[in-house]
């Protein structure tokens with residue numbers, strides 16, 4: 001084992017908080033505790049909370065059209081699920097847009113494909129153009145309910161209490177292990193996932209299963225006495241969720257040997273039945289990778305899509321290392337992602353074993369090729 005160093009910062013305290021919904025249609029208060037999680041990086045509220053009327057909108061465009069109504073309110077973004085890429089924009093930039101319109105806090109419908117009233121946390125941003133306001137995610141059910149109430153003319157008042165605070169950075173480390181190559185130990189296939197997770201759940205899907213799949217793959221190769229020509233290095237990257245210090249730290253610690261990184265493989269899409277990989281690199285390399293993937297046809301993991309990679313290997317892919325991401329049937333991933341329900345019971349042992357097989361076969365054959373995978377010529381100025 002060797003260690004790369006990096007820093008982790010937990011800039012959030014996701015809090016389950018007391019919020020109450022009051023409607024004047026009911027003639028009396030109807031207090032209701034909302035299922036909510038603070039978002040990573042958000043500031044907290046004063047101890048007594050922030051109490052304000054809710055303005056519910058579907059998306060950024062609606063907020064822009066009705067911006068004059070937002071002053072002094074808590075803005076709720078209640079966009080029904082489209083996909084992660086679309087919905088996560090409200091988690092990322094919702095507080096900025098709401099603060100620009102004069103809101104005192106912002107809420108989002110959790111970025112979730114399906115919900116059992118479980119809120120989903122995740123990283124969010126501020127920027128220099130807007131005041132920092134507290135930003136939190138409601139469960140899908142609670143967000144939709146408030147939106148319906150507001151739409152039919154009810155007055156909805158929420159008290160938002162968040163104890164979030166940002167603590168100083170503390171040391172954290174990547175975890176690295178390798179199966180040293182028998183002929184060209186200096187040439188490396190690196191693969192892994194991230195060892196950090198949010199405070200809710202245990203991060204079994206995101207990304208415990210992903211990093212264990214890579215680890216188990218080289219453990220099996222080692223036990224079978226299979227030592228490829230090149231080194232296979234497994235990395236558990238730290239701090240993916242909250243700043244990517246592990247991925248950046250790996251790049252910095254291994255700058256001198258990046259030219260000899262033949263391939264980087266990441267598994268960070270949940271543990272489900274594998275379909276294959278997405279690959280970013282030269283066309284000639286993709287043709288070779290396609291041939292290797294054909295070995296995985298019996299388990300249905302032979303697809304090679306045109307682009308692939310992962311957050312942790314992003315920094316070395318930017319330096320020209322070909323990248324690959326394990327692709328799985330993600331239909332249920334955003335049921336569990338970043339929630340209390342991301343626990344080990346959600347992982348199916350057989351699907352886990354198939355992920356291990358896909359990673360082991362791909363890494364072994366690439367590491368054992370007589371000629372290394374051809375690269376795209378490095379872009380000028382890098």
Ligand SMILES: [Zn+2]
Nearest residue numbers: 194206207268
């Ligand atoms: Zn992840």
